[in-house]
Amino acid sequence: MTSVHHVYGALLYETPWRLHMVAVSALTALGLVGSLLFFRARQEGGLGAAALGFFALLTLALPVGMIGTYEGLYNHVLKNILFFGGASTPLLHTLFPPPMYELPNDFFFELTGNLQVVPAALSLLFLSRLLKHWLRDRKRPAGAFGV
Numbered sequence: 001m002t003s004v005h006h007v008y009g010a011l012l013y014e015t016p017w018r019l020h021m022v023a024v025s026a027l028t029a030l031g032l033v034g035s036l037l038f039f040r041a042r043q044e045g046g047l048g049a050a051a052l053g054f055f056a057l058l059t060l061a062l063p064v065g066m067i068g069t070y071e072g073l074y075n076h077v078l079k080n081i082l083f084f085g086g087a088s089t090p091l092l093h094t095l096f097p098p099p100m101y102e103l104p105n106d107f108f109f110e111l112t113g114n115l116q117v118v119p120a121a122l123s124l125l126f127l128s129r130l131l132k133h134w135l136r137d138r139k140r141p142a143g144a145f146g147v
Helices: 002-012 016-041 046-084 089-095 107-115 117-141
Strands: none
Touching: 002 016, 002 107, 016 046, 046 089, 046 107, 046 117, 107 117
16 A cells, blocks of 8 residues: 555655665565564474564554654555644644645545555554463463364
8 A cells, every 4th residue: 555655646746755765665565474483483482472573563663653644654554644634834844844744635545545544454453463362372372272
């Protein structure tokens, strides 16, 4: 979602610096997949716990924090609420200074920006479930999994 959003925005607003998010997204995806695969292969040891910790921190930092919270919630959801709620242009330019930010003027750009919140929220939900199950399974005594 964020790659589509940033490529579209780079082309639409002639701001090629937005394209860096494609590389950030790709590297993040590689880090997430790699650490999750490593965790699944070595769940029992300290290396598995370290891989899970890296996966959790990376998930919280980028998909949830940077992309979902900052980019999705702040840059788009809040900006759209204020803009369509009638906030003054000086206030909007203070909170969202040009040329880094664009006031809403393109439906697809704003839609994809707002939608970045959805995968972030799902990432947070599934990460919390994974950590809950991992912690629960670590507390069980050996041989107690079938009880």
